[in-house]
Amino acid sequence: MIRFGKMSSLLVLTALLSIAATGCKREERRFREVPPAADQSTDIVQSDLQPGPSIVATATQHPYDQNAYAISSGKRLYVQMNCAGCHGLAGGGSIGPPLMDDKWIYGSDPSNIFASIVEGRPNGMPAWKGKLSNDQIWQLVAYVRDLSGLHRKDVRNSRGDNMAAVQDEQNRNRQTPRSSFEPPGSVTTP
Amino acid sequence: MNRERAVADVSGLPTVVFGPRNLVWWGTTGFAVIEGFSLGLCAVTYVYLRKNYSVWPPEGTKMPSLLLPTINMAIMLASLPLAMWTKKRAERLELGASRIGLILSAIVGLVVFGLRIAEFTSLNTQWNSNAYSSIIWTILGFHGTLILIDVYDTIGITLISFLRMESKWFPEIADNATYWMFTVLVWFPLYLLVYFGPRWL
């Protein structure tokens, strides 16, 4: 006879709640909330040599982390703001550096990406300060991280209604980010 | 209505009957019709998508190669007489012959399933490159699951015929053979569509 003991029903309940928790966060559509700018952008690490004691970069809380709606809005903005013009349709890179690989010149932490977009970077990255609102920039940050698969698989974008140039983000495997050592300006042979 | 008047007694009726007289035949045929219709809808989708293209298969997509699929089709067609033979043996309740027929059918089924997995490579395109490749992968995969289910069914009945044999399993052997014939015959038009569609449509 099947007897549902106290323990097993408790276990089932917690399992359901945890699924529920992940479910809610992925599906949230937040419209009227304007997130603050990134608190402080950690120093850009150019090489592993560190003067003084090693400082641990504190990862800031990214408001749209693992939120499917924000990532898909980020993709829409990526095309509308013509980021694709320099970084390639799916982050494949042309004039600007590719965004779908694992090399990060200015760090893969959300606040670093936020700073790259707001303040711009040498060699042609325009500053979007005042041009885009904070939540739009955070959505773009979410999409940039999504390009190299830094989100959970069930949150990432699937294909777009465009030509299938390259494997869509959902089926791409995750590129664990590592800082790229080429000093800015050197021509990176493909 | 508590009063009843007996007019006849049915305890003498047979319990082992074949063909449409048997319940299981209706179940197998029902699901065969459903799967056949679903595959038909996939074929209609194939033709519908064809009209969206001026060139078929779309530019940059290679023609599907014919060798492997034709071999697979030949094996399937060759297995039809075997299925009919097994069906007759089962209907004549010859246990030994039915067992042989079942083992051979199981082997042929496994071979065909293996070839089907290999057949995906002869499509010469990835399922996510365009609508053409999506639909031919779906047709191949859908029918592939039918082959898998039929092979699983055949292996199951073969084990039963050795370990738990009863007279009531003979109609099941016959139905399994009919279901295999359906799986083969439904693939012939789809084979033409998937492999000769790009050449003729």
Next chain:
Amino acid sequence: MMLLQAPRFTQQSMLDPAGTKAGSIHDFWHFLIITSTVVTAIVFLTLFVALARRRRTADPEAPGEQRSLTRWVGASVAATLVIIVTFLFLDFRLGRALAIPTQRTPLRVNVIGHQWWWEFQYPDSATPGNWISTANELHIPVGRPVILRMSAQDVIHSFWVPNLAGKKDLIPGHETETWIEADSAGIYRGQCAEFCGLQHAKMAMLVIAEPERQFEQWALAARGQALAPADSVARAGQQVFLTGGCSVCHAIGGTMAGGTVGPNLTHFGSRLTIAAASLPNTRGNLGGWIVDPQRVKPGSYMPPNALEPDQLQALLAYLEGLK
């Protein structure tokens, strides 16, 4: 024409036709409603009499009873068939009557459906570069057919102005074509009729039917570039527009702003409504819409704009000057 109060548009309804197509459909509607009411009344009457009558003959299956019932049922089925055939005949005749009239050269307009606003382009066959691109308000000449070539940028929408004509879907990957014609001048409201996402409810548009001469005047002005800002406040407003986030999405003919994401604002000042015809174009509404669009249309793609009060006032002055 500066309209202070909400723009007076005729009540949106297919029962109040102002276009040739809507008119003939409205006549067909008279046939439909009358026949249906008559048939329904007869059926209900028979049902109630059947319920109320106290049947006298004992055996319901007597041959005589059976035969008369069969005749009655047969007659009613025949009557239904006759009505349906007349319905089909009238329907096919109406279908042919809706073909586009050929005596007047039609005006051609491209309609592009975006997620949650309408883009109208008036192609100018004479000088190709000289297009009018406006949004959410379609100016058409009275008495002249207008051919709408429609396509959607993102999801399926449906163009429908009940007072003028039936609806037609805008489907990505398909080029659909329909035509409308206004018999009398007026402002007719329409709304997207195919569910297209979060703000489907507020994706409305106005069709402004004007006499031919007035339409030509509007078209001439609309083809022109944006008016230069009249005073210093408007000039400051222009700077706010160009340097801030507005020019990233919006375009104003004759200035640096060339964004094609949002509607074209070259002649924004002369529009009657804003935000896809969901708010009258007054200074208060415009200010509220610019600072926090999500309160008006939650889910809309326009971001909130944190502007200083003086920047906002300058921007409003500039925008209202764009006649």
Next chain:
Amino acid sequence: MTTATPRVETILEPELDVELDRVWRSRPGFIGWLTTTDHKSIAKRYVATAFIFFLLAGLEAATMRAQLSRPENGILGPDTYNQFFTMHGTTMMFLFAVPVMIGVGLYLVPLMVGARNVAFPRANAMGYWVYLIGGVLIYGGFFVNSGPDAGWFAYVPLSGPAFSPGKRVDIWAQMITFTEIAALIAAVVQITTIFKMRAPGMSLNRVPIMVWTTLVVAFMIMFAMPAVATASLFLAMDRLISTHFFNPAEGGDALLWQHLFWFFGHPEVYIMFLPGTGIISSLLPAFTRRPVFGYPALVLSVIATGFIAFGLWVHHMFATPLPQLGQSFFTAASALVAIPNGIQIFCWIATIWSGRPIFRTPLLFTIGSIIIFVIGGMTGIMIASVPFDSQVHDTYFIVAHFHYVILGGVVFPLFAGFYYWWPKVTGRLLSETAGKWNFWLMFIGVNTTFFPMHQLGMEGMPRRVYTYLEGTGWGDLNLVASIGAVIIFSSVVVFLANVAWSLRRGRVAGANPWGAESLEWATSSPPQSYNFRNTPVVAGRAPVWESGGELPVMTGLARDRQQVLLTTVLDAEPDSRHDHPGHTIWPFVVAVTIGIFFIVLIFTPWGMPIGTVLGFIAYARYVWPKKRHDPSVIELPRSVPPAEVPR
């Protein structure tokens, strides 16, 4: 065994009941719940679960009406409203209407044809579990803010990967797979039961009309459900492994989805509607004291509706760029479908005309259903015209039309059937006064809610809008509709109270409280686990009335195992005996593996191998025969020609 001369004296073997009950009764308690293959308990579960979904969908509708009662209302934002209206549509169409009619059919068909159980009892049990898992899946998603938000029709590209991020539409697409599997299983089960297990003597022209409608509906399910299954498979593949069925840039087509969906969509509404006509044709004789008029006409019109339903689907797509000639064909087909429906209504009115109507609640609901359905039918013919439909397509005129047709053709007959067969299922009658309150509140509520919507639709109010502007002038009619919704809500509350009261203190109903004529009233209420002690023999269309007090039966089915009599298809001549395997838990386990297969597939393609392996293991235990109890393993028992059956 020579044919025994028919023993005239009445046979009353009490120990026969005990033996049969020991074999057929399902095990007690919760384990019995999981293992039963008795068609009655599975059918009761289908109807109860479908009714719970009906109540949930009703609450969603009430909230939507509250939001729309005033312009620019703030109860539901756009995102939540989209989830609410999609869940309302999806629940009503997939989780309530079809399953409740399947449940009613599963309960009544074996009783009406004189069989002891359905044809494939284990598959039938599995069908219910698959349906339940589908319902729990989508409502689980809904409660964690992952309810689908692209409409119950989920038009691409809005429901496609580009414009519906997250897993909302994936959950919806998988739910379709579950409900479709359950419906297909029930269809194959019903077709086999009706063709092979009818009581001896019940030739095709003596089959009750409810059984005819279930048969036609089963065939319609077999050809409609695969269309939505293929469509939702394509959509799920587009969203999960980025195939391009609906991507216009890569050769896909948004209209492909609409064709596939509506090829299923329109037969689906007839799959819901035909059982409603079957219920009315079955209960009218009891309340007019005469067999229904025009049996052949009714049966032919049910079959005709079954065929024509498949030729109508493009009338949902009149606003899309389809060729003019195609649209006029579908206009003609949509108008002609009114002929069979008209015939049915005229035959019912003729039955009432020449009968002596008894005004009990089932008859009240029948009259209400005829009135509301006729109004819905009228607007139905109107929108068959392409030009008129171009004005009212996707507006509240259409909302009014289909609510009239579904309430008139499905919900009112369902309530009539509920009041009519409740005594047979539970042994107690529902209260007549509460029944009348229930009817009048629902009748007034329905008309108050949905009649104004015709006007709203013609005034340009589109469907699926979470709010509307002040200046549109739609405010007051929407307020009237919202008040109507409250009245419907109160009528359902009265119904629930009536059910609760009847379970404990309802008047005890004997075998035939209404004096009805079909076979299910020949057995006790509630029927024993084996339905009939001996297989009844049928000699006409009204077996109970024609057999007077004494039911002719055939004896001889085995008493130590679940055995059923199989008869020939046309004339139901006794043909052979078939042993059912009895109660087993494995249908539940196989359903769970199917659930795992499809739910894990939403999140990772690894669901395919995991689910297949689990499913094959579970199905192996499902099929593997227990022990060999038939010593004569190999040689075939001598077959004996069936005994003489009186014509």
